[in-house]
Amino acid sequence: MHGPVDSKLYLQPLGFLRGCRASGAVKDGHAWWLAGGQQGIGLAFTLVRILFRHEGMAVDEVTLPVGHIGDYQADLSSFHQGEMDRLLGQIQGVRPPLPCGEGRTIAWDKPVIQGIVNVTPDSFSDGGRYDQAEKAVDHALALMAAGADIIDIGGESTRPGAEKVSIEEELSRVIPVIDMLAARSVPISIDSRNARVMKAALGAGAAIVNDVSALGHDGDALKLVAQQNCPVILMHAQKTPDVMQDNPQYDDVLLDVYDYLEQRLEVCLAAGIDRANLLVDPGIGFGKALEHNLALLSNLSFFHGLGVPVLLGVSRKSFLGALSHEPEASQRLAGSLASGVAGWEQGVQILRVHDVRETRQARDVWQRLTL
Structure with a gap:
């Protein structure tokens, strides 16, 4: 046909x-x-x-x-x-190693683990636990010791219903943490949709931008990332965090998300961002109902047609609670691991997680099962 x-x-x-x-x-x-x-x-x-x-x-x-x-x-x-x-x-096509500053690169010989550090009072899973710089740094060091390949630091919650914080507040949360971690060997990504925060974070030692708006929220972000020549993770989200779960609708969620990410890749390439610096994330849970998340998870391999590495973020998310009848985000480790393995089986290159030690163990076992 x-x-x-x-x-x-x-x-x-x-x-x-x-x-x-x-x-x-x-x-x-x-x-x-x-x-x-x-x-x-x-x-x-x-x-x-x-x-x-x-x-x-x-x-x-x-x-x-x-x-x-x-x-x-x-x-x-x-x-x-x-x-x-x-x-x-x-x-x-072979994915080039990801440049992470100071001669560091990330190779794709194994699934990469990105550990989450939320320096916020209101993140859905661990809000308030690491909202002081010293606590956030200690947590990041623990994640590094547990096997994180990247540490993702964010100062603005993007959970469903979250309200926007000021740029000044976001900066005050993340920059001291990045300053104290910059000398470590594990690359840092800055989870932000604001160009001023991206610029300050990169200046403090972050190496990767992780933007839930795919460089679409802030008009200065696209030019900044092109100038900085750094990797950027482009995520799909429908609407903004405060309203994204208000009856999300798609013609075809798989094709709609693919088309959006393809369009954002084209915009980035036209702005002068090197293709080797581009990654995509289908944005599980960001403006998606349960059936949308399941359709995307069942077809993650679809996104390899975009020709860049694919990141998956499923850790502790509410759809896992809906499937397993588990209301507590901190009790969704098993569902997180099951979803992560499903991603690896479809070639996902990066898994963004809260539980690094357990994810690394799952990865190490998974890799050795079929030698």
Whole structure:
């Protein structure tokens, strides 16, 4: 089945194999490497889902073994043939190491763990526990010792219903913490949507920007990140935190989120941001109902078509409580780990978590299961 000639084409890698099974299938031509085989111990996909969207709605789709892709592609229009080549190249292409300042890089030979430090009084899971600089620094050092590859520091809660804080307040929360951690070997990301905070944090020693608005909230953020030549995580969110859970609606949540992130990537590239500095996050829980979150989690591999590393943030989130009937965020470790493993099985490169030690243990075991 083929979509209309003016429809948009999407590709999703499916049917994943790992370890020696993946290597053998790739050698025999029955599988292709995802992201050059970098993720974990090497992920390969055996199937490709081909989907067409026309006038905002999915109109046709088919799932084929990789060995049948060539014959299928030959029957497409020249435009769709070119799109298939482009998307397959982005799905299979090696992701360059992530530059993190002072000669440091993050490689993709294993799933990366980003540890959360909320220097806020009102974050949904640990609000108030680390809202003083000394407590936040101690917590960050504990996360580093537990195995965090990145420490993510934020001074403004973006939980559902959260109110905006002043720039001055956000700066007063995060900059002292970054100052005290900057000399450590673990890179720091600044979780902010405000350009002044980003600039001050990068000046204090942060290396990565993590923006829930995908550089769309602050008009100065795009230019700043381009000038600083630093990595940036572009997240999808519908509306702002104070109202984002007020009856979120999508035509097709998977395609809508993909299209938004693709558009933000294009804006960043046009502004002069290096593609090697770009990462995406589908924004689980940010303007999504339970069914939206489940649709995204079941299809995380869809976002590899964007050609950049994918970050997943599911730790302790409310959808886990809804699925497991657990009202306390701090008691959702098992659900967080289950969701994280599901992400790794689809090639997610970064997992953003509260529980670093437990996540590292899960990762180490997961990596060794199929050598």
